[in-house]
Amino acid sequence: MLERLKDYYKGAIIINTLPDNQEDYQWFADETNSIIGIEKQTISEKDFAIISLFLTPITNETLHFSSEQRLWQKLLFQKNAEEQVHALLEQINKANTFIRFIQFHIREPFFEKLAFEEALYGLLSSQFIIVWKDNQYGTIIEIYEEQNPEQLLNNHIFDTLISDFYVSITAFAGRLYPLDSTLISSFHWENQIFQTVRQYNKNKSLLQMEDILPRFLLNEIKQETHQQFSQQILQDVSEDKELLTTIRAFLEYNMNVSLAAKKLYMHRNSVQYRVDKFIEKTGIDIKSFKGAVSIYLALLAYEQASI
Incomplete structure (x- = not known):
């Protein structure tokens, strides 16, 4: 696919290179997380639709994500990721690893993503990756090397972010899961719970499973x-x-x-x-x-x- 694109677009395509005029390109990522840019003036709507069947369109902001961030973004938010989950997890290749998802929703559209991530590095002591679904919803992926980490999540972390960025945030810290083929279905289950009940918990910035599970059951x-x-x-x-x-x-x-x-x-x-x-x-x-x-x-x- 990539070779065909190079032959077709010739000098209008770049791979794994970020020029100064990034906004003049339509960007895509392939299955190996290589970044492909095609000059916008050379790509029609029909071409974009066809290429999007084989490559993942990405925004200019996503260009600055690490390859691991883009991989997690594909795992969590791309519809057909379930079919690729084994191959994608092999790319992460971290044995004896456990994951906790902290999902968050910002009431207003938010555009200071890099500053938000830098602030989290000063607030979280765990190793983590942050990915965004859009300008309001994202997920912090905490990575642990043991199943029962002693490090508990500080309830005041999101209060600090609310104060620093003047936004309204509701977050949900999920359970700890092994990094295996069941991980993504566990994420989607927690996401379903969070999306269902976050409207009822507006006075608390960080929710735990015990906060939202009763409401989720009542919602049924x-x-x-x-x-x-x-x-x-x-x-x-x-x-x-x-x-x-x-x-x-x-x-x-x-x-x-x-x-x-x-x-x-x-x-x-x-x-x-x-x-x-x-x-x-x-x-x-x-x-x-x-x-x-x-x-x-x-x-x-x-x-x-x-x-």
Whole structure:
């Protein structure tokens, strides 16, 4: 294919060379991640469509990505990558390696990608690669040499990025997976969860699996079931917003009255009073595990039914 293009376009094609007038070229990458540029004035829309069947079109911004970044971008975001996954993973060629995906979404179109990546190098201690799907959605690929890394992700990392770049970011840190043929399907599963529930978690910049899995499961239930479920469980307290806010904090802080009071800027006794009041009105003991789970799901269902 490449030889045919060289014969056809002759002096209008360059390979693995970046000229000063990059914007005058239409850029592609082949299966070996070689970069091919064809002068825009010589390529028709029909030619572009045909070439795109065999090569991957890339933007000027993507030209500055490393070959490994382009490879991961193809693995995660290209539709036919599943068919090539074995060959692509062989190119990475890292034995005994584990991967964690941190997917993120920026509410507004974002164009400072290189500065964003440089900022991450100062915030993350792990080895990582960052790839972008578009100007709002990207994925950080953390690379580990052991299955249970002691290094935990700092919840304030994305708060720092939000402050530095004046943008709204929601991120999701997934599970740790071995670098094998099941990796991409695991990524797509996590991506499905993230895309489904990120609209419900606007007040938290970094989400963990335990944050979003309950919402994802609830999302599989019909909307009218949400309403019936929350109404039946919450009953008379459903209109008491202050009480529900207090109970939500109590549950999210592991049923710890003192931590919930600190979060809500309330006296500990006031929180305890509301917990007891809630138990009395609903008949469900939220100090027990089963009671807490039931009410937490009811609160999520109530919130989703209201959106």
